[in-house]
Amino acid sequence: MMMEKAPVMNTQGSGKMMSPGQGKGMMMGSGQGKGMMMGRGGMMHKMHTKMMSHTLFTREKPFTNDDVKRIIGGRLAMNGLSGLRAGNVKDADSQAAMADIVSQKGELLFRLKFNRNTGMASVVQ
Structure with a gap:
C-alpha cells in the first residue's frame, strides 16, 4: 500500500501566509499593501484599537437589575453550577448592582x- 504525498504549496512572493511579497498579504504579508490580518488597517489592528479604547467593554446603556x-x-x-x-x-x-447568589433552597451563599x-x-x- 503506497501513500501519496500531498502537494507542496510554494508561497514565496505570493503575498499569502507570511511571505515577504509585494501587495496585499492575507495574513502577515509585509510588502507595500495592507495585510488583512496583521497589517495596519487589518483585522487585528482594528481589534487592538477597540480594546485599547475600551469600546468592547462598555455599553451605551447600563445593565438593568433584570439584565444582571x-x-x-x-x-x-x-x-455547570x-x-x-x-x-x-x-x-x-448608579454604576453597580448587588446580586445575591443563593442555593436551590434559597440560602444566601x-x-x-x-x-x-x-x-x-x-x-x-
Whole structure:
C-alpha cells in the first residue's frame, strides 16, 4: 500500500501566509499593501484599537437589575453550577448592582457586585 504525498504549496512572493511579497498579504504579508490580518488597517489592528479604547467593554446603556439577574444566571449555567441561582438584585449605586447568589433552597451563599457598564462582577461577601 503506497501513500501519496500531498502537494507542496510554494508561497514565496505570493503575498499569502507570511511571505515577504509585494501587495496585499492575507495574513502577515509585509510588502507595500495592507495585510488583512496583521497589517495596519487589518483585522487585528482594528481589534487592538477597540480594546485599547475600551469600546468592547462598555455599553451605551447600563445593565438593568433584570439584565444582571439574567446574565448571572447564564454564567452560572455555563459553568455547570446548576445548584446555584441568582437571587435578589438591588442597586448598589448608579454604576453597580448587588446580586445575591443563593442555593436551590434559597440560602444566601455569597454576594456579587456587578458593574452595570462593563458586566464585570466581583465577590463582596
